[in-house]
Amino acid sequence: MLRISYSELFDTLRCVLLKLGFERPQAELCARLFADTTRDGIYSHGLNRFPRFVRSIRDGRVDTKAAPVLLASHGSLERWDGRRGPGNLNAHASMTRAIELARDHGVGCVALANTNHWMRGGSYGWQAADAGMIGICWTNTVPNLPPWGSTEPLLGNNPLVIAVPRAAGHVVLDMAMSQFSYGVLESYAMRGEQLPVPGGFDGEGRLTTDPAVIEKTSRLLPMGYWKGSGLALALDLLAGLLSGGRFSYAIGHDMEKETGVSQVFIAFDAPSGRAPNSPYSVDEVIEQIATRAAAKGELVRYPGEHVLATRKENLEKGIPVMPAVWDQVRAM
Numbered sequence: 001m002l003r004i005s006y007s008e009l010f011d012t013l014r015c016v017l018l019k020l021g022f023e024r025p026q027a028e029l030c031a032r033l034f035a036d037t038t039r040d041g042i043y044s045h046g047l048n049r050f051p052r053f054v055r056s057i058r059d060g061r062v063d064t065k066a067a068p069v070l071l072a073s074h075g076s077l078e079r080w081d082g083r084r085g086p087g088n089l090n091a092h093a094s095m096t097r098a099i100e101l102a103r104d105h106g107v108g109c110v111a112l113a114n115t116n117h118w119m120r121g122g123s124y125g126w127q128a129a130d131a132g133m134i135g136i137c138w139t140n141t142v143p144n145l146p147p148w149g150s151t152e153p154l155l156g157n158n159p160l161v162i163a164v165p166r167a168a169g170h171v172v173l174d175m176a177m178s179q180f181s182y183g184v185l186e187s188y189a190m191r192g193e194q195l196p197v198p199g200g201f202d203g204e205g206r207l208t209t210d211p212a213v214i215e216k217t218s219r220l221l222p223m224g225y226w227k228g229s230g231l232a233l234a235l236d237l238l239a240g241l242l243s244g245g246r247f248s249y250a251i252g253h254d255m256e257k258e259t260g261v262s263q264v265f266i267a268f269d270a271p272s273g274r275a276p277n278s279p280y281s282v283d284e285v286i287e288q289i290a291t292r293a294a295a296k297g298e299l300v301r302y303p304g305e306h307v308l309a310t311r312k313e314n315l316e317k318g319i320p321v322m323p324a325v326w327d328q329v330r331a332m
Contacts (some may be wrong), residue, residue, distance in 0.1 A: 001320040002115060002322075002323050004034060006039055009035045009039075010031050010032060010035040013030075013047075013050065014031035016332045020064060021233075029089060030086055030307060033092065033120075034046055034053075034119065041314065042122065043187055043322075044181070044187040045120040047326070047329065049119060049245070050325075052256070056116070061116065062085070062116050063085055066083040068083060068090050068093055069083060071244070075316070076101050076106075078110050080097075081113055081114050082112050082116070084115070084116060088120075089117070090263075091115070091121075091263065092120070092137075094110040094112045095127050095267065099128060099131050103269060107266065107269070108266070109264065110266075111264050112245075112263045112264070113243035114246075114263050116260075117251075118263065119237070122307075123268050124137050125170075125172045125174060126164030128165075129166075129170035130165075130170070130268050131165075131267075132270055133267040133269060134163065135161065135267055136160075136162050136264075136268075137265045137266065138264065139241045139261055139263040140240065140261055141255075141261060142156065142248065142251045142258045143155060143249055144182065146219055146220070148229035153253070155229065155248060156236050157182065157232065158176075158177055159174065159181070160173075161173065169302055171282070171302050172307065174303070176227065177229070177231055177235070178220035178221060179197065180214075182255065185199065186213055186215070189211040189331070197210040198221060200214030201217060201219040202217060238264060239264050240262050242262075246260050246262055248262070266329055267314075269303055290302075
């Protein structure tokens with residue numbers, strides 16, 4: 001792996017986006033979202049995903065000039081049309097609006113239809129937490145996850161993000177409905193590594209740790225088996241109903257051509273880590289878990305803790321990039 005500075009990564013991505021027709025403010029925000037994702041160690045949805053994002057623009061699936069428009073407003077709930085604009089910009093704008101609504105109403109919800117892949121979903125959880133808000137968001141996807149009991153991918157691998165603000169380090173859960181997302185499978189396959197635990201099935205229906213085999217069969221293992229399968233369905237129903245957009249089955253099966261997805265962004269005006277008149281706090285919960293585990297010689301991390309450590313290391317030492325991917329992006 002090659003290590004480069006954050007500024008070099010950001011400047012390179014911004015330059016490519018400007019050449020693709022983005023206005024400067026949009027190019028800078030889009031580049032920052034990709035650079036931040038890579039900085040935080042989520043390489044599958046950062047730099048490694050960028051060439052596919054560029055292809056989606058060149059193929060006409062993403063409109064660099066489009067911005068979301070308001071369709072309906074019901075107090076703290078709004079419905080927006082993403083107009084097939086850049087997915088990460090649409091998602092960032094939607095969480096921004098949800099935060100604004102939460103400041104007025106205590107809670108804000110933006111349901112977004114007709115948008116594109118949001119890249120790293122955790123970005124919008126960190127965005128909410130940085131604003132002092134509890135954030136919840138999710139998206140549906142192309143049908144790429146077999147429901148429990150089936151071999152055919154009929155469900156979306158619909159990522160869910162839950163973020164809780166905390167001065168000592170936000171708690172940010174960012175997870176797909178499968179044991180490993182397709183982006184993570186791709187990263188392991190590119191490095192020629194096996195998965196740490198089984199992540200799907202081979203052609204004979206046996207569990208396997210080989211990411212390339214799982215990519216070929218498209219038989220990802222739902223997290224929690226039938227529980228992950230059920231949660232994927234529920235998130236798809238909520239996204240489609242609240243946004244008025246498409247459900248997973250109507251999006252199509254080609255992940256390379258995924259477009260027109262539905263998303264939901266919710267923000268709660270958080271009471272600074274402690275509910276009113278409550279003796280309990282978020283910090284105490286995290287401390288209890290870490291202390292009790294440490295007493296047994298065990299190491300337990302809360303969601304988001306590893307991201308903060310990776311962020312610090314990558315800013316100090318440089319961000320690891322795969323030379324082949326970096327050369328491809330620089331050639332753009």
